[in-house]
Amino acid sequence: MDNSSPSTSRKRKRAGEPSAEPESDLNDDQLLSLEENFNFSDTLVALRMMRAHFPRIEKVSVQPFILRSQLYSSVKDRTQVDRELESLRREGVLRTFKLSTGQDDHAIMFLDDYLSQIERVSKRLETQKQEGLSVFEWFKEHVIHLKLDPSIGHEELRSLLSLGGKVKEEHISLLINAGLLTRQLIDPNMYWFAIPNIGSILKGLSQGRKELMSFLNRRKYKEMPMAALEKKRLRLSPLDMRFHLRDLLGSGHLKTVEGPTGLVVKVVKD
Numbered sequence: 001m002d003n004s005s006p007s008t009s010r011k012r013k014r015a016g017e018p019s020a021e022p023e024s025d026l027n028d029d030q031l032l033s034l035e036e037n038f039n040f041s042d043t044l045v046a047l048r049m050m051r052a053h054f055p056r057i058e059k060v061s062v063q064p065f066i067l068r069s070q071l072y073s074s075v076k077d078r079t080q081v082d083r084e085l086e087s088l089r090r091e092g093v094l095r096t097f098k099l100s101t102g103q104d105d106h107a108i109m110f111l112d113d114y115l116s117q118i119e120r121v122s123k124r125l126e127t128q129k130q131e132g133l134s135v136f137e138w139f140k141e142h143v144i145h146l147k148l149d150p151s152i153g154h155e156e157l158r159s160l161l162s163l164g165g166k167v168k169e170e171h172i173s174l175l176i177n178a179g180l181l182t183r184q185l186i187d188p189n190m191y192w193f194a195i196p197n198i199g200s201i202l203k204g205l206s207q208g209r210k211e212l213m214s215f216l217n218r219r220k221y222k223e224m225p226m227a228a229l230e231k232k233r234l235r236l237s238p239l240d241m242r243f244h245l246r247d248l249l250g251s252g253h254l255k256t257v258e259g260p261t262g263l264v265v266k267v268v269k270d
Contacts, residue, residue: 043084046074047094047108055240061120062197063113068096068106070243073250089148096150098192100182101202104251106150107195114195115140121178121196135171138164139180154189157181201238208237208244213253213267222267226256229265 040046047066054064071081085108088094095114099105109117122136142163147156154172161167175181179196211234216222230241237244245265248254256263 040074043071043075043081044088044093046071047088047110050074050246051110051113053242055238055243057201057238060197060200060238062195062201063109063117065097065107065109065113065195065198067247067250068108069104069248069250070246071108071250073246092145092148095144095148095193097195098150099202101206107198109195111144115144117196118144118180121180125174125178130174132168132171132174134165135161135167135174136178138167138171139175151184151190151192152181154191157191204237204239205244205247208234208239209248209253211236212241212244212248216254216265216267223257223264225259225261226263226265227261 040049050066050070051064054066068081068085071085072078075081085094085096089096092111094108094110097107097109099107118136118140122133126133138161143152143157143160146160152160157172158167161171172181176183176191179194179198181191182194184190184192215232216224226245230245232241234241234244245254249256249265253268255266255268257266258264
């Protein structure tokens, strides 16, 4: 996976059961520790840094994404995060996606990365001699760039796709089967925009959260120095410890306190 910095957008260029204990996993190519790269004053800077640190995942073709909770862990002012995310979304720099792992779980992906993800899906289906692939171009040109919200209605989707050509229900089914759209449970005429190939990662996200919380809860004081904790490897998640720490710190399940030798990660008591 290419984790080099993306070129934002066309519109604007801007600066199971838990295991007994996670294994050690020293990552020599990490230049700075999580503790040294923990706080940011600017949401876009934080997004770019977290994108660069997105773990390489074998056998899964997914472009880097960031969880909104991870931003909350690193930019102290949540109102600032929400405001800047909304601005970047409207500028076409990034897109936000509602995730199935929790009511408040949202993923953020740079638009260029998302367009690259769509292109990968289209090319894979092309090799399978799938018909109706023109809908992917219509989706990129007329839906993604015009509909910036995380969801879209059936009739609006058809209307925007029709700017590219004659739309059939088979076209929309193709987008759903490709993982670009998911039907909303409460209203089957509404769709969430989605990230293709993310299913196994979301399963790992949920399992990794449980594994990390279980690991810390079994410790005498339910805490561990961040520098030592981030070198551990989770058995049940393809995502690294850094990814999970940022997530659980931002969601309020964990917190950090200053210790004699640096930051200490503690479980937040109910």
